[in-house]
Amino acid sequence: MSRAFKQKNFSTQIFDTKKYRKIDKYFKRDFSIQKFGKKLKEFSPDIVFLIAPMFLKREYFEIIDNFKERNKLKVVGWVGDSFKKEKENIDKISLIDLLYYTDTGYFDIYSADNVEYLPLATDPKIFIDKGFLYKNKYNCSFVASRTPGRAGFLKDLKCCVDVFGPGWNNNDIQGITHNVKKCKLDICQVSNVYARSRMVLNLKNENNVINGLNQRSFDPCAAGSLLLHDYVADIDLNYEVGNEILVFRSKEEFSELYQKCMIDAEFRKKISENGRKRVTSCHTFTNRVEKILMKLR
CATH class of the missing domain: 3.40.50.2000 (Glycogen Phosphorylase B;)
Structure with a gap:
């Protein structure tokens, strides 16, 4: 997705939460949350694109919400795994401007005016027909x-x-x-x-x-x-x-x-x-x- 946004003349930065999990676990502190807040402030994006937002900690959404109050920012989420209709997830969804599901079955779990269907895709620069x-x-x-x-x-x-x-x-x-x-x-x-x-x-x-x-x-x-x-x-x-x-x-x-x-x-x-x-x-x-x-x- 980052490459696709670049093709549309967007500057992009990727924040991979997986990189910080071991550090967070070892030091028993949320360095990843601090790093994300700093990165968001420095880059000051127009769009935050969240992949698998239901798996993100609540603190990420709090940082995004605080940033939205002071900046023009749109938050887009892309959900590719089944989830439960519970308060924490509904609270996360409420902070997302536009939410996409890769599976129409998820509409039976939760549906709203800002939720649409958007299936996964391919990158033809990687997957190439060789004859x-x-x-x-x-x-x-x-x-x-x-x-x-x-x-x-x-x-x-x-x-x-x-x-x-x-x-x-x-x-x-x-x-x-x-x-x-x-x-x-x-x-x-x-x-x-x-x-x-x-x-x-x-x-x-x-x-x-x-x-x-x-x-x-x-x-x-x-x-x-x-x-x-x-x-x-x-x-x-x-x-x-x-x-x-x-x-x-x-x-x-x-x-x-x-x-x-x-x-x-x-x-x-x-x-x-x-x-x-x-x-x-x-x-x-x-x-x-x-x-x-x-x-x-």
């Missing part, structure tokens, strides 16, 4: 952390999938022909896996998704791979299913689509190219920033 002939290393890849639901789906699957991510081990899918690599890939490594894959599997994280899409809903398409996506309700808001991506509701459906794509290279090429065009024209972080800026005008 159809380049996709010769992996028939179907899946890059994600292990969850019980994902492991259960793969365990009984007859099709071979190359699995990358933390938490996986061969016992999860014992006796199946999957290739499992327990690791944590950086974003460039993920991009390379997608670029070398004929197909990419996407399975939602059952712990925090209701209707929404995740990064794997966009990045593989930008890299020119065919996306095989488990069904979630928001998918119809973002794609023409069957023409730009393929969607399955069961292991049997997945296996049928997998086999069809392996046999029919032209079909696979057509879907992947249509998906790439849709994502690079409609689902980039620049597209998301443009929508936010239009709303703030």
Whole structure:
């Protein structure tokens, strides 16, 4: 998102709260809060863009609120994880001028006039299509952390999938022909896996998704791979299913689509190219920033 704002001629600074957690814990003091207040005063932004605002400490919002009283400032939040409708979270939302959900299911938790839907997106400078002939290393890849639901789906699957991510081990899918690599890939490594894959599997994280899409809903398409996506309700808001991506509701459906794509290279090429065009024209972080800026005008 920072790069996308820069493309719209904004100066940006990133404040990563994760960097200060160990320091805060060690000294038992909120150095991160002090650092944020100082950074906010020095940079004096027009917009504060909060990613995952429900996970931020209340003190961050107090600093932002005090700054807003003396400066022209708009606060935008982007919520990508399910949350509880409790007083602390509602108080946080009340201090945000414009709040976006990546999942339409979150509207059932809390809705207001300043809340809208804004799905995740991709960065086409990182996820690059390297050509159809380049996709010769992996028939179907899946890059994600292990969850019980994902492991259960793969365990009984007859099709071979190359699995990358933390938490996986061969016992999860014992006796199946999957290739499992327990690791944590950086974003460039993920991009390379997608670029070398004929197909990419996407399975939602059952712990925090209701209707929404995740990064794997966009990045593989930008890299020119065919996306095989488990069904979630928001998918119809973002794609023409069957023409730009393929969607399955069961292991049997997945296996049928997998086999069809392996046999029919032209079909696979057509879907992947249509998906790439849709994502690079409609689902980039620049597209998301443009929508936010239009709303703030």
